[in-house]
Amino acid sequence: MTEDSVFRVVRTQICEVMDGLRPDDVTLDDRLADLGADSIDRMDVVAGAQRQLGLELEPRRFAGVSDIRSLVATLHAALSEQSRHPGGQAVPR
Amino acid sequence: MRSVGIEAIHAYGCTAFVDVADIFAARGLDGTRSGNLMMHRKAVPLPCEDVVSLAASAAWPIVAALSPDELSTIRTLIVATESGVDFSKSASTYVHRLLGLSRNCRLFEVKQACHAGVAALRSAAALVGHEGGRALVIAGDIPTAARGTYAEPSQGAGAVAVLVGEPRVAELVLDRSGCHSYETADFSRPRADLDLVDIDLSLLTYIECLDGAFADYAMRGDGAHFVDSFDALAMHTPFPGMVKGAHRTVVRRRGWLAPAAIEEDFDRRVAASLRYPRMVGNIYSGSTLLAVASAIAHTAPEQERLGVFSYGGGCASEFFALRVQPGGHAAVAQAGIDQALEQRRRLTIAEYDTILDALPQVACGVQDAAPDLDRFRHAIDAASATRPIALLSAIKGYHRGYTWMKGGQPWMPEPVM
Numbered sequence: 001m002t003e004d005s006v007f008r009v010v011r012t013q014i015c016e017v018m019d020g021l022r023p024d025d026v027t028l029d030d031r032l033a034d035l036g037a038d039s040i041d042r043m044d045v046v047a048g049a050q051r052q053l054g055l056e057l058e059p060r061r062f063a064g065v066s067d068i069r070s071l072v073a074t075l076h077a078a079l080s081e082q083s084r085h086p087g088g089q090a091v092p093r
Numbered sequence: 094m095r096s097v098g099i100e101a102i103h104a105y106g107c108t109a110f111v112d113v114a115d116i117f118a119a120r121g122l123d124g125t126r127s128g129n130l131m132m133h134r135k136a137v138p139l140p141c142e143d144v145v146s147l148a149a150s151a152a153w154p155i156v157a158a159l160s161p162d163e164l165s166t167i168r169t170l171i172v173a174t175e176s177g178v179d180f181s182k183s184a185s186t187y188v189h190r191l192l193g194l195s196r197n198c199r200l201f202e203v204k205q206a207c208h209a210g211v212a213a214l215r216s217a218a219a220l221v222g223h224e225g226g227r228a229l230v231i232a233g234d235i236p237t238a239a240r241g242t243y244a245e246p247s248q249g250a251g252a253v254a255v256l257v258g259e260p261r262v263a264e265l266v267l268d269r270s271g272c273h274s275y276e277t278a279d280f281s282r283p284r285a286d287l288d289l290v291d292i293d294l295s296l297l298t299y300i301e302c303l304d305g306a307f308a309d310y311a312m313r314g315d316g317a318h319f320v321d322s323f324d325a326l327a328m329h330t331p332f333p334g335m336v337k338g339a340h341r342t343v344v345r346r347r348g349w350l351a352p353a354a355i356e357e358d359f360d361r362r363v364a365a366s367l368r369y370p371r372m373v374g375n376i377y378s379g380s381t382l383l384a385v386a387s388a389i390a391h392t393a394p395e396q397e398r399l400g401v402f403s404y405g406g407g408c409a410s411e412f413f414a415l416r417v418q419p420g421g422h423a424a425v426a427q428a429g430i431d432q433a434l435e436q437r438r439r440l441t442i443a444e445y446d447t448i449l450d451a452l453p454q455v456a457c458g459v460q461d462a463a464p465d466l467d468r469f470r471h472a473i474d475a476a477s478a479t480r481p482i483a484l485l486s487a488i489k490g491y492h493r494g495y496t497w498m499k500g501g502q503p504w505m506p507e508p509v510m
Contacts, residue, residue: 038243040129040338043296047342056346059297060277 006053006076010068013048017041028069049075055082097222097267098260099415101158102386104430105151105233106251106373107136108469108476109438111445113246119442120241130247131333131367135374137440138235138250139472140451141464141484144176145184146495148231149191149483152254154428155229156192166258169199169220169228173209173378175282176234177202178457178493188231191483191495193506206280207329208405209378210253215411217257218265227258234377237288238449244290247332249374253382262421263389263399270413271310273302280406285457295331295406300339302410303328303402304346310412320349320358323400323414325392327366327384331375336367336384365391372434378405389417390425429480436479438472455485462488466498474501481506 011026018037026035032042049071050056055078065071113132117124138147156164170192172185183202199220203213210232217228233252239245257265279295282288311317328336340359344350350358369387376383381403388399399415440448455462464485466473476482481499488494497504 036123036125038126038129039292039296040334042293043300043338043342046293046297047300047346051346059279059294059301062297063278063291063294065293 001053001076001079003072003076006079007068007072009052010045010049010072010075013045013052014068016048017044026068028072029067031067046071053079055079095222095225096260096264097218097257098264098418099255099262100227100258100260101155101256101428102253102262102382102389102425103151103154103428104251104253104369104373104379104383104386105147105482106249106369106434107138107142107147107437108472108482109137109139109440109448110134110372111137111440111442115442116246120245122243122246126243127246129334129338130243131337131371132247132374133371135246136249136251136372136376136437137445137448138452139469139484140448140455141466141469141486142235142250143178143455143485143493144172144174144233144235144252145178145187145191145493146483146485147233147235147250147252148172148174148184148188148254149495151233151252152188152192152229152231153481153483155254155256156194163227164193165195165197166226167194167198167229168224168226169217170194171201171203171213171217171228171230173203173213173230173232174234175204175206175209175377176457177204179491187493187495191497192229194229205409206405206407207331207375207377207380208403208409208411210380210382211401211403211411212409214255214257214265214382215270215413218267221257222267227256230255230257232379232382234379235452236375236377237282237286238452239288240449244292247374249370249376251373251376251379251383253376253379253386255382260418262424263415263417266414266416269310269314270411271306271308271313272409272411273305273309274409277408279408286453290406296335296338298406298408299329299331299335299404300342302404302408303339303412304343306402306410306412307343318349319344319347319400322398323362324396324398325362325365325388326400326402327381327388328363328402329381329404330367330370330384331380333367333371336363369430369434385415386425386430389422390428390430392417392422394419394422433476433480436475438475455488459488460491470501473498477501
């Protein structure tokens, strides 16, 4: 899956969680908080995107994620690790 | 091992509160965010209250209901807090003196962020199960002020006291619990005046721990289902919206309920646990026990099986079960917790800010202080109208002195021989 595909999944989740937001309103450089998302909204976006992508990442993987670009990069990197180690966990625990 | 449980439980949510809507307005916070917070009032400690006085005030109604003979069977007193008043001497020493407990008593303090109260409860129950008698567990905290942030409206103050002994209110299932813990940097208090919080990491970690602790619980017995095995749930409540979000996320992730049924499940099994937290705020070490008290007081008599999830940043978590006994719901509902919360004085934002400015004057590490009790006469009079409350009267050479107040007057409890 390309980073652009991951971005589209994330964008869909953001629009599901944030009433009134359209896909065109969301860019990679946005921060969820700047789009009006509170901590529960942000949690819902991250959980929903993982659910759509079939991921269950350790929370500390998201430490330092500051904008949508870094969120997409984190999810894309985890998907890449998963494809290199099929059947294994995306993140060693 | 004999059957052990909660013999009595009581909560203290300070003498004063500030309305959460007033904080949003005064600080210029975005009101659209208050929906997910689900907070109503925030308990405010006075500059003559510390974790010792909060703990003693929480425990007083329980201790007062015991005969001298029964009181002498309390052989362990544990205070769970991250707002201790000394790095060596535990807060339980002061609380022990204030409550007039027997000298044949084990005293200590525990710390593991917001998990400390349940860690103390489980430890106390194991002790009582093996050696008999009773134990008193008191969990509470005073946060460091986060003025002007979205954390401010949910930062409460207060304490919850649990008498561990005969399972009159609820039986503790001692031989089964699930844990999920590991080192992470979501929350810490590296100095007495500094809370470090990564809120996004903390929310995700909480959810992972709820998922992991319940999975461990289910594995350690004859199976358990998050929805079917428990009539009600009580969980650590940093703010009520967090509990709602975590419940929704975990139930949906595991496919335990269809999305359309999640809201109804939350209303039926979880909402009762949030009644007190919505009126008090996050009391850290005591947060899960406040949710437990709220759940027992506000669920129906047939809701016997209570699932409890405790989480503390850093992080440690545990899932375990309580079986509420016949009459247990009514005993907690009639303990006077709701009335005491209603008797608190509502503060203006100006009064609240004055109090926040003054709280460091009685914080851990202060050598000498003489709190002016008359300055807060209205709140003290209201809160002590029907029952005594403990207050910090002086700090001299780092040693703390306390006084009981009842009906607005200094009051001396009967000594226990």
